[in-house]
Amino acid sequence: MKRREPSTAAAGLLSAAVVLVVGLTVVVSVYASMRANQRENADRVMDQRTAVAAAAVRTETERYRSLVETAAAGISTNTALTWDDFDTATAPLASANLIGAASLAFVVPVGTTGIAAAQTLWRGRGAEGLTLKPVVAAEEHYFTIFTRTLNATGPPMNGLDIAAAPEAATTLDDSRRVGQPSVSDTYVLLRDRNLPAAQQQRSFVFAAPIWTRANHPEFRGWIVLGLRGEDFLSGVLATVSQGQLDGELLATGRDGTRPVVAAYTVPGDADLTRSVDLVVADRGWTLITRADASHLPGASSRLPLTLLLTGSGMSVLLAGLIYVLATGRARAVARVHEATVELRQAEAESRHQAGLLSAIMSSISDAVGVVDDKGAFLLHNPAARELLGVDEDADDPDAWQQHYGLFRPDGRTPFPVEDMPLIRALRGESCDNVEMIVRNAQRPEGILVSVDGRPLDTSAGRHGAVAVFHDITEMRRYENDLAVFAGVVAHDLKAPLTVIRGHCEAASEDLDEAPADVRGSLDRIILAVDRMAALIDTLLAYTTARDAPLRTRRVDLGALVAEVVHDRTAHLRDDDRPQIDVASLPAVTADPAMLRHVLDNLLGNALKYVRPGTTPQVQVTAEAHGEHWARIEVADRGIGIPDTAKPEIFDSFHRAHAEAGYAGTGLGLAICKRIVERHGGEIGVADNPGGGTRFHFTLPLPVREGEFDMTGNNDEAVARAALERALAERAAMENSRLPGLSALPAAEPSAHDPAAARLRAPVPDHHPTTTSAE
Numbered sequence: 116m117k118r119r120e121p122s123t124a125a126a127g128l129l130s131a132a133v134v135l136v137v138g139l140t141v142v143v144s145v146y147a148s149m150r151a152n153q154r155e156n157a158d159r160v161m162d163q164r165t166a167v168a169a170a171a172v173r174t175e176t177e178r179y180r181s182l183v184e185t186a187a188a189g190i191s192t193n194t195a196l197t198w199d200d201f202d203t204a205t206a207p208l209a210s211a212n213l214i215g216a217a218s219l220a221f222v223v224p225v226g227t228t229g230i231a232a233a234q235t236l237w238r239g240r241g242a243e244g245l246t247l248k249p250v251v252a253a254e255e256h257y258f259t260i261f262t263r264t265l266n267a268t269g270p271p272m273n274g275l276d277i278a279a280a281p282e283a284a285t286t287l288d289d290s291r292r293v294g295q296p297s298v299s300d301t302y303v304l305l306r307d308r309n310l311p312a313a314q315q316q317r318s319f320v321f322a323a324p325i326w327t328r329a330n331h332p333e334f335r336g337w338i339v340l341g342l343r344g345e346d347f348l349s350g351v352l353a354t355v356s357q358g359q360l361d362g363e364l365l366a367t368g369r370d371g372t373r374p375v376v377a378a379y380t381v382p383g384d385a386d387l388t389r390s391v392d393l394v395v396a397d398r399g400w401t402l403i404t405r406a407d408a409s410h411l412p413g414a415s416s417r418l419p420l421t422l423l424l425t426g427s428g429m430s431v432l433l434a435g436l437i438y439v440l441a442t443g444r445a446r447a448v449a450r451v452h453e454a455t456v457e458l459r460q461a462e463a464e465s466r467h468q469a470g471l472l473s474a475i476m477s478s479i480s481d482a483v484g485v486v487d488d489k490g491a492f493l494l495h496n497p498a499a500r501e502l503l504g505v506d507e508d509a510d511d512p513d514a515w516q517q518h519y520g521l522f523r524p525d526g527r528t529p530f531p532v533e534d535m536p537l538i539r540a541l542r543g544e545s546c547d548n549v550e551m552i553v554r555n556a557q558r559p560e561g562i563l564v565s566v567d568g569r570p571l572d573t574s575a576g577r578h579g580a581v582a583v584f585h586d587i588t589e590m591r592r593y594e595n596d597l598a599v600f601a602g603v604v605a606h607d608l609k610a611p612l613t614v615i616r617g618h619c620e621a622a623s624e625d626l627d628e629a630p631a632d633v634r635g636s637l638d639r640i641i642l643a644v645d646r647m648a649a650l651i652d653t654l655l656a657y658t659t660a661r662d663a664p665l666r667t668r669r670v671d672l673g674a675l676v677a678e679v680v681h682d683r684t685a686h687l688r689d690d691d692r693p694q695i696d697v698a699s700l701p702a703v704t705a706d707p708a709m710l711r712h713v714l715d716n717l718l719g720n721a722l723k724y725v726r727p728g729t730t731p732q733v734q735v736t737a738e739a740h741g742e743h744w745a746r747i748e749v750a751d752r753g754i755g756i757p758d759t760a761k762p763e764i765f766d767s768f769h770r771a772h773a774e775a776g777y778a779g780t781g782l783g784l785a786i787c788k789r790i791v792e793r794h795g796g797e798i799g800v801a802d803n804p805g806g807g808t809r810f811h812f813t814l815p816l817p818v819r820e821g822e823f824d825m826t827g828n829n830d831e832a833v834a835r836a837a838l839e840r841a842l843a844e845r846a847a848m849e850n851s852r853l854p855g856l857s858a859l860p861a862a863e864p865s866a867h868d869p870a871a872a873r874l875r876a877p878v879p880d881h882h883p884t885t886t887s888a889e
């Protein structure tokens with residue numbers, strides 16, 4: 116599966132790339148062919164337009180030529196031409212809509228000598244006020260006699276000498292010579308020469324010779340049509356070009372040059388050009404057209420561009436879609452793979468947890484059993500089977516009593532099912548140290564079992580219960596041994612001392628009159644007896660601290676300290692009261708009697724080891740030490756402990772201030788150390804900054820509700836720590852067992868336990884003393 120992922124992704128990418136390339140290729144080729152089509156269209160349209168324009172120019176020029184020729188022919192028969200004749204003959208031209216035509220004139224050639232006569236002649240024929248204005252340099256003059264203005268403003272300009280314009284004069288000569296209409300090279304019409312330069316146009320004239328038709332043709336003059344080139348061309352092209360065609364008319368000059376006759380421009384960048392040759396009168400002209408292809412109809416469509424953009428966009432979209440579709444599967448596969456890996460990890464982790472749990476369960480010597488909410492066994496360890504001695508489980512709680520043989524500690528009363536720790540735990544109740552006897556076929560002699568029960572969340576919202584069973588038969592037997600030992604010590608060693616003390620007191624009373632040294636001896640005996648009794652108590656406490664079973668439970672440290680302080684100070688006068696500050700203190704898990712002994716010892720020392728005459732000052736504080744421990748400090752302002760002595764003061768019988776006269780046995784701190792270490796904690800000493808001593812010790816905090824939750828939700832470290840602590844306590848207890856003095860019947864453990872009673876008894880007072888018995 117792993118290997119297919121990248122190949123699927125690559126295939127997706129490849130398909131998308133292929134689609135993109137094919138799509139873009141198709142789109143670009145369609146675009147190119149449409150553009151080519153458009154170009155062809157543009158060429159065709161250009162050809163058509165040019166042909167139409169050329170035809171228009173040809174038609175118009177031909178029309179002008181023929182109109183001029185007709186007018187010339189019309190008046191050629193008239194031997195005595197008058198203004199009226201001219202007016203009549205040329206009247207049709209006025210309405211012929213001659214584009215660009217400025218004026219039509221009747222022109223006659225006059226020699227320099229005949230000017231005056233000609234002026235007179237033509238004035239007589241209707242040319243009123245005619246004044247011939249000859250050009251000085253010319254040999255022959257060509258005067259305009261009659262003029263019909265067409266598209267020009269201003270009065271008719273008669274009497275002008277056309278010889279002033281060589282282009283026109285040449286044309287007149289040519290047409291006279293060949294007897295045919297002729298067209299001139301371009302020049303500025305004489306009548307326009309007074310206009311501002313910007314308004315002057317390149318113009319040309321059509322000239323038709325007037326020959327009589329008699330057998331002897333006689334030349335009479337010319338009909339001359341003056342045309343303004345720009346007006347003519349724009350007029351002709353305006354319609355046919357539809358604003359899309361530029362035009363330029365080139366004439367072939369008589370000198371072989373190709374001057375521009377007229378030019379017409381439209382906006383745009385012309386990229387198409389055509390040129391057509393025309394014959395105008397006797398001359399060859401060329402019409403050059405230009406156009407911007409994109410402005411021509413059929414060639415200006417935006418369709419190809421739109422298609423190119425839309426097509427490219429769609430190709431990209433399609434490629435994207437194909438990529439997403441193709442790689443979507445790869446992604447889904449990858450996600451499934453990821454989930455599978457996570458599941459496998461989770462499975463491995465839970466297997467590991469299960470293995471760990473089973474290893475722990477198998478390795479611990481305590482019996483553990485877990486039941487579900489109906490009381491059916493979910494789990495129990497080999498030690499449980501070993502302890503109960505029954506191979507088969509009974510899943511019905513009502514059958515447990517008989518099946519396992521469970522009795523009250525008296526060994527006779529069947530254990531009521533509703534009081535069984537597992538059943539109480541199923542009801543949500545935690546219980547500790549519930550004792551019961553297990554006696555069945557496999558355990559006919561019976562064993563004493565102590566059971567702790569806890570409610571449990573087995574899995575997702577389902578409840579159950581867990582119970583831990585300890586076989587305390589041996590321990591109880593040993594406790595009984597110890598009780599007997601303590602009883603023997605307490606009674607058999609102290610009883611004679613009591614007798615001695617009694618006798619001493621009696622003797623002291625009887626010897627009221629006796630010498631002082633005899634009474635002093637008696638007092639010293641009484642003091643020595645008291646010291647011995649105190650030493651016996653301390654030794655007993657020392658032994659008990661080492662060997663008595665720990666009975667840990669939740670202890671309110673604040674209340675316990677208050678109790679110790681009260682016992683230590685209640686009997687003192689106000690003036691003698693020490694200054695003791697107790698901060699807020701947490702609850703801890705400890706054997707209350709033993710813990711009381713530790714506190715009493717430390718407070719006792721803090722009150723004892725002060726300079727004579729000073730008021731003792733003591734501070735008791737506590738703080739968290741890691742997550743599961745409390746660190747308690749007892750600090751004083753007393754005489755302090757030299758650094759060299761500090762390492763040894765916790766050793767038995769070691770005293771740092773033995774010579775200073777403070778009473779004591781050197782066992783107090785050894786007992787404290789023993790007790791704290793049996794709780795799994797540690798004890799130490801340091802100087803109190805500013806003077807005095809600062810003792811500290813650590814104790815476990817109470818086990819929080821839910822710490823035995825086996826669903827795996829709780830902190831594993833917490834569970835381990837709790838378990839380790841429990842095992843350490845058990846190990847300490849096991850180690851402390853001494854060979855029993857004798858096997859004793861099981862007895863109810865209680866406050867009557869003499870060892871415990873010793874621990875609860877006030878520790879012998881260690882007030883400074885200077886008795887001579889020391």
Ligand code: ADP
Nearest residue numbers: 720721724764770771772779780781782783784
């Ligand atoms: P004891 O007090 O019976 O001599 P402990 O075991 O209680 O025996 O103390 C051991 C020694 O440590 C004491 O002899 C004393 O020298 C020293 N010591 C204990 N507590 C203090 C204290 N608060 N200030 C000064 N010295 C102390």
